[in-house]
Amino acid sequence: MTTDSIRATGGAPTGADFGAVIDRIRAEVASLHAELVRYGLVVWTGGNVSGRVPGADLFVIKPSGVSYDDLAPENMILCTLDGEVVPGSPGSDRSPSSDTAAHAYVYREMPEVGGVVHTHSPYAVGWAAAGRPIPCVTTAMADEFGGEVPIGPFAIIGDDSIGRGIVETLRGHRSRAVLMQNHGPFTIGKDARDAVKAAVMVEDVARSVAVAHQVGTPLPIAQDAIDSLFHRYQNVYGQDPTGSLA
Numbered sequence: 330m331t332t333d334s335i336r337a338t339g340g341a342p343t344g345a346d347f348g349a350v351i352d353r354i355r356a357e358v359a360s361l362h363a364e365l366v367r368y369g370l371v372v373w374t375g376g377n378v379s380g381r382v383p384g385a386d387l388f389v390i391k392p393s394g395v396s397y398d399d400l401a402p403e404n405m406i407l408c409t410l411d412g413e414v415v416p417g418s419p420g421s422d423r424s425p426s427s428d429t430a431a432h433a434y435v436y437r438e439m440p441e442v443g444g445v446v447h448t449h450s451p452y453a454v455g456w457a458a459a460g461r462p463i464p465c466v467t468t469a470m471a472d473e474f475g476g477e478v479p480i481g482p483f484a485i486i487g488d489d490s491i492g493r494g495i496v497e498t499l500r501g502h503r504s505r506a507v508l509m510q511n512h513g514p515f516t517i518g519k520d521a522r523d524a525v526k527a528a529v530m531v532e533d534v535a536r537s538v539a540v541a542h543q544v545g546t547p548l549p550i551a552q553d554a555i556d557s558l559f560h561r562y563q564n565v566y567g568q569d570p571t572g573s574l575a
Contacts (some may be wrong), residue, residue: 347384350382350384351387354380354383354388354521355389355405355419358521359401359402362377362378362391362397365378365528366397368528368529368532369450370448370449370450370528374395374397375448375449376449377426377432377447378391378444378445378521379391380444380520381520382407388436389406390405390406390408390429390432391405392405392406392423392424392425393423395423404419404423405420406418406421406425406426407421408429412425412433428486430487430488430492431445431495431515434491434492435492435495438496438500439499441574442518442519442524442574443518443519443523444517444518444521445516445524446517446524446527448514450513450535451532452536453506453508453513453514454513455539456535457508460480460511462477462478463534466541466548467537467538467550469533471554471555471558472558472559472562472566473505473530474504474506475503475556475563476503476559477504478506478507478508478535479498480507481497481498482497482498484512491509494507495507495515505518505524506527506528506530514528514531
């Protein structure tokens with residue numbers, strides 16, 4: 330992108346190093362879309378991943394209606410936090426994802442969020458279509474989401490209504506996933522990869538809990554046990570735990 334177009338975003342840093350940061354986010358966001366396909370979370374061209382550009386009021390998101398096989402770093406679209414495409418940047422001749430306004434709203438209102446993902450994964454969409462939160466009845470849910478996965482309000486695609494619903498539902502909530510009613514899951518993370526992981530995990534727990542309902546009545550987990558499991562997983566488990574997003 331040009332120096333003038335970077336300045337047009339409202340004071341973002343300039344220079345070769347910053348250009349390298351944008352290139353890295355472009356590459357990450359492009360490659361992470363393959364994970365949505367790998368885990369069966371999307372069909373055709375639906376779904377999207379975005380990633381915030383560190384140090385600037387910018388984020389990168391996929392173009393609208395482009396095959397996953399054709400996604401590449403150079404056609405990822407650079408946007409301001411108002412959801413406007415940065416003119417003169419690579420990919421700026423294409424229309425961004427139809428969910429761009431929703432992603433932009435989340436980034437504006439939740440500065441701790443570094444990545445946003447939307448999928449149409451079937452089990453999570455099933456819970457969303459029923460307007461039901463996913464209850465926390467497995468240890469995996471307690472680990473990853475710290476409680477239930479909440480249901481968000483119905484909202485029409487195209488403006489920031491979905492973003493408003495995401496923020497209203499997840500602000501102050503430990504879950505990194507929300508099921509937007511009659512639509513599907515949106516997830517947030519510290520970065521794009523973290524948000525993709527949440528998207529994979531919400532579909533996994535949506536499937537498991539749906540199966541549990543077919544088998545019988547799922548057994549609740551006590552709140553103190555949920556709290557303990559969440560703390561361990563977020564702050565102890567793994568090689569380099571970094572704590573929860575909240």
